Amino acid sequence: MTDYKALEKQIQDQARQWLESGEVKYVIGFEKGDNSPVCRPVFIYKPEDAGKLAWGPLCNNNLTKYLVEEVQIKPKKGEEPDLRPVGIVVKPCDSKTIVELMKENIVPRERVKIIGVISEGTINPKALDKALKDVPLDKIAGIQILDGGDNFTIKYDGEPLSVPKDELLNGKCKVCVVHNPVVYDIFVGDKVTQIDKDEFEDIADLEAMSDEERYEYWKEQLSKCIRCYACRDTCPLCYCEECVFDRTKPYNWNEKTVDLPENFFYHMVRAMHLAGRCVDCGGCERVCPMDIPIRKLNRFLLKRAKERFKVVPGINVEDKAMFGDYDIDDPGEGIK
Amino acid sequence: MKIGVYVCECGTNISGTVDVADVAEYAKSLPNVAVSKYYKYMCSDPGQLLIKDDIKELGLTHVVVASCSPRMHEPTFRTVVEEAGMNAYCFEMANIREHCSWAHMHEKFKATEKAKDLVKMSVAKAALLEPLEKKQVPVTPAALVIGGGIAGIQTALEIAESGFKTYLVESTPSIGGRMAQLDKTFPTMDCSACILTPKMVDVARHPNIELLTYSEVTGIDGYIGNFTVTVKKKARYVDIEKCVGCGLCAEACRLKDRVDDEFNENLGKRSAIYVPFPQAVPLKYTIDPEKCIFLKTGKCGDSPPCVGACAADAINHQQEDEIIELDVGTIVVATGFDLYDPSQKPEYGYGKIKNVITGMEFERLVSASGPTEGHIEINGKEPEKVVFIQCVGSRDKEGNEYCSRVCCMYTAKHAHLVRDKIPGAEVIVYNTDVRAYGKGFEEFYVRVMDEGVKYLRRELDDQIEVVENGDKAIVKAEGHPDIEADLVVLATAIEQKKDIADISKVLKISRGADNFFLEIHPKLRPMDTATSGIFLGGCCQGPKDIPDTVAQASGAAAKATIPLAQGKIDLDPQTSFVIENNCAGCGLCVEACPYSAIELMDGKAEVNEALCRGCGLCSATCRSGAIQLKGLTDHQLISMIKSSLSEVF
Known part of the structure; x- marks a missing residue:
């Protein structure tokens, strides 16, 4: 069972510390939405804003897209590029993306400082809408979601709802076998025991x-x-x-x-x-x-x-690209 | 822009199916086409002249020939247009023979329509072809030969004779290879050592040959004309400058007559310090690091007796491997073969029954320099009845499907030797087919039969089993009465070297389904590999007897000498190039390139044109199309596809 509030605090503290020391340019993370419980990406530049950083099962985006944009920006003529690393909050699946990006020489390891957060699954907003059909519209933005083991407990000022996780989880989370970040500078959360198989x-x-x-x-x-x-x-x-x-x-x-x-x-x-x-x-x-x-x-x-x-992407930076690798002893017919 | 289109009849090969007049007429309607003609044989002199005249008179800028496969005549027509003053790379070929007339013989109308489409596509592409300039690079006037068996020896001697520096690298302590292990050679029964050893000595003496024995090629970089080769000279623990080959060290060795002797197929014993055989070249001793007590434990009595015995002070247990680099222009691979291990087929009883041996073991048994000094004996007795079994590991649907080509004749030779040395002996050969195809082979086979050797035929699928019976072995062959034999000799197959994967990785040349190295054309280019500048000699390309091995080795030498003699080579200008703005620097092309021709420089791919062979793997793997192949760019290919899909383009 994940204690989202505790993780959120750790994320905020770490971001604040990095921003105070100036070792990161900014931190890419999530914040609460205005009129929705779904979190949205946020860029935190100042330590005093670190408290905005949110964490919960509605942090759905893969923020590494912004990381790619950061490293691909060309400095203006005559301008010294600021090559300080960027802080980023990632779920395990997002951290796998960073592995691929490092493998493909797009994101150099030194350009990123990773707050890797464990995840036991995120919620599909469409499924959440369905579950909240009886909750008054003006209450929805203020709901609080707690991990209740096999259920999510949804609190608002009314009778709390208990919804089975299976009804709310994203499809990818139901088949996911990687619940701990694979690459990180700071590991947030208690290591989750993983099942090592995906039967598709x-x-x-x-x-x-x-x-x-x-x-x-x-x-x-x-x-x-x-x-x-x-x-x-x-x-x-x-x-x-x-x-x-x-x-x-x-x-x-x-x-x-x-x-x-x-x-x-x-x-x-x-x-x-x-x-x-x-x-x-x-x-x-x-x-x-x-x-x-x-x-x-x-x-x-x-x-x-x-x-x-025999390729499982996003696990090991040393792995060769599937289409770039060539095995002289390939067991495949006709290729030797 | 003026494009000329030339449609070939190829006798009736094309015109028998495709209406070439109709195709030529159609081509006139295509954009940019200034002239379109057809002719009986475009590749003939009058055909070529037709094209040349038009280029000169009409000022053609591009030429399309619709005929056979570019594999066949692209070089011909490139030369033709070049001679008429056009750039060779503004030429395009439409294959309306292999891709059309031959494939659709019974659909004449459709074949003609398809030929038109193919011509249309080629015209669309030709309009986008740009002139390319050929480049030349100088050739390092030296060659590398890998493997010091008869193939490598022959190759090295011939290249060296042509006046070029030749490095001969052999992994064992002496050159000579498999042929050195043989007693006699079929069908003439020459003594193998007598014809081989003079050549070995020639190698050692030749001023142009640098012999690197007990050495391995560990890396090859570069390209034809400019290879850089890394060679590991394994530590011999003997200074070969000082060693005189007297053998006192081996006499003194504590392990004298206690180490299995691989040269004698482990039938004899040697010391831990050894020469493989008396005529070894170089005649320099080597310490076997797997066996030597001092090297394994750091101690051998008070001091190693070999050191004490050596008057030349040549032994150095502290010697280390040495890595050297060689610059060569061409490479010949002559790594030889291994023999099939018959213990993989338990029915033959090899390894379990003392009376069952392999052909190569028989060679050592019958050789005057072997462990029995040429006396054929098994369990200390001269055999009275000998059974030979052929096709062990060859022509086997589950194993090696090929015929090893030498076993029929070496078995005939062995049978003859038994009858020769043990006159009363009964000799039976279980064979499937006797393949006596070479010069003097059939005569030899008949002679051996006349000497009283009994040939019994059995089908390959028929069961055969060898079982032990006291100090004899019983051969039970389906359809034949059991034979109680004193000695059973298995004619084992020739196989690719067991450690070939290591060599393959270094050479980056491909192997066929039979695991032997793949020549680029089985008939017309049997010594060439897909990598220019690397050639094949001897059994690494497939099973061969000595005459064929020597012939191929000489051929490989001639092939390897050509670039050295020319002094420079033309590089195909159809290389890949990078559109820098589109390159994200992911490096997939770098990984995909089999020739190490691409590097990442400041986050962008960069192509070394001298290394690039124009295979196109890079452009096929690049997701954004940032790396393109000259003469086959996306733009050119897209225009072909689009033209084929629409009436107008």
């Missing part, structure tokens, strides 16, 4: 389909896509200086048209570009306005990477 049960139904059935499934899902590129823009691993989908004629591989073939092309390429890299932080699916189950594609990638290439 959540995609078993898709796996069981015939090719034709699966094609029909994706046809239905991907025809919903409006190509807003939110999934790409929120992904910390989509850091290309120029995305292939932003190319203009005559250098473009696909057209901007929103139709099924172009949508398929976009989503397949996006998926392939993340193969062996995606750590299933779930950001893409969280931001999709059309409720496309993008994570299911990512989960396929994770499963194939694990089974066929």
Whole structure:
């Protein structure tokens, strides 16, 4: 059971200390929303603002996207770049992203100071809305959520609610096996005992389909896509200086048209570009306005990477890139 | 821009299926096409002249030839357009033979439409082709030969004879390899050592050869013409400058006659300080670090007796491995082979029954320099009945599917030697097919049969079992009566070296399904590997007998000498290049590059054009398309795809 308040205090204290000493430029974290219990990203520059930092099961964003933007900013001409590290608050899944970003030479370790927080799962805001359907609207922003083991206890000035975790947790959290941050400067929370297996049960139904059935499934899902590129823009691993989908004629591989073939092309390429890299932080699916189950594609990638290439992304900085590695004794047919 | 399109009939290879006149006519309607023609054989002199004349008269800027695979004639046509004053890289080829007429022989109309599409795509790409300049780099006038068996010896001698410095690296203490272990050679029955040792001595004496025995290649960097090779000279614990090869140390060694002798297939014994065989080159002693008491425990009596025995003061137990670097222009790999271990097939009883030995063990048994001084004996007795079993580990669906090519003949040789040395002996050969295809082989096989050797045929799938019976072994072969034999000799397969993975990693050359190194073309380029400047000699490419090994080794020497003699090499300008603004510096291309041609400099990829072989792996892995291949850029490929999908582009 996680004591969110205790973790929040530790986060605030650490951020305050770093900002006071000036060893970080600023701290990226979460703060309470104005009219919603859902937390939003915040950038804390001054030690006196550290008290704004919040922690709870509604800290959903993967903040490492901002880290990528920080390291990719080019200093203005004649300006000395401020290369001090940036502080960041991460959940275990976000910390896996940092491992990938370090592996790919995007974020140098010395440019970041990590407050790694344990996580036993975050709440899907849409599921929360459902659970709060009987709570008066003006009370919602003020609710307090406590970890009650198998349940979340939702307190507000009324009869407290007890909702089974299974009803509220994000899909990614239900299958997650990494509950402790893998890379951090400060470890916040008590180490969670981890189960070391992922059987990919959540995609078993898709796996069981015939090719034709699966094609029909994706046809239905991907025809919903409006190509807003939110999934790409929120992904910390989509850091290309120029995305292939932003190319203009005559250098473009696909057209901007929103139709099924172009949508398929976009989503397949996006998926392939993340193969062996995606750590299933779930950001893409969280931001999709059309409720496309993008994570299911990512989960396929994770499963194939694990089974066929023995690659589990986001664990070890020393691991080689799946598509960059070449084994002269590859057991695969025809490759030696 | 003026593009010329030339459609080839290839006799009837193309025109038999594709309406070439229609294709040529269609090409005229394509953008930028100034002229379009068809001809019987575009690659013939008149065909080439047709193209050259048009380039000169019409001022063509780009040429498209629609004919066979670029593997076949791209170099031909590149030269043609170059001779007419056009840049060779403004030429594009459409493959309407392998990709079209041959594949769609029974669909003439559709094949013609497809040929038009292929031409359309090539014209679209040609319009975007830019002239590229060839570059030249100087060649280091030296060669490296890896492996000192007969293949390596032959190669080294021939390159050295051509006047180039040659480094011969051998991992064991002496050159000679497998051939040094053989007694006689089929079919002429020459003494193996008698024909080999003079060549070994030639190697040692040759002013152009630097011999590095007991050494291993641990790293190769660079590219054809400019390789840097790292060699580990393993510590011999003997100063080879001082050692005179007298052998007093081995006499004095506390482990004299107590260490298994690998040269004699462990049938004999040696000391911990040893030369592998009396004619070893160099005749310098080596201490076996796995066995030497002093090296293992730091103590050998009051002082090691070898040190006391050595009048030349050559022994140095403190010697350490030495790493050296060599600069060479070309490399020949002649790492040889290992033999199949028959204990993997328990039915033969090898390793359990004393009477069962391998062909190579028989070689040592019958050799005058072997542990029995050439006297064939088993359990201290001369055998009266000898059974040879062929195809052990070869032609095996579960193991090595290939035929090892030498076993039929060496078994015939062994059978002959038994009859020769033990006149009354009964000799039976269990064979499947006798493959006597070489010069003088069939005659030799007939001669051996005439000498009274009994050949019994058995199918490969038929069961066979060898069981022990007192001091004899019973061979039970399906379909044949059991034979009680004094000696059973297994003709074991030739296999790739067991430690090949280590060598492969250093060489970065590929292996085939049979685990042997892969030549680039099995018929026309049998000595070339996919890495230019690295060639194959002898059995590392596949099983061979001595004549074939020597022939291939000579071929590899000739191949390796060509760049050295030319002094410089043209680099293919179709290399990759980086669009710096788009590069995020993730380094995936660096990891993907098999030639170590890409480096990250200040967070951006940078290509070394001399190292780049234009394989395109980098551009295939780059997510943002920031690294591109000249002559196959995204823009060029996209224009091909788009043109194929639309009537207009």
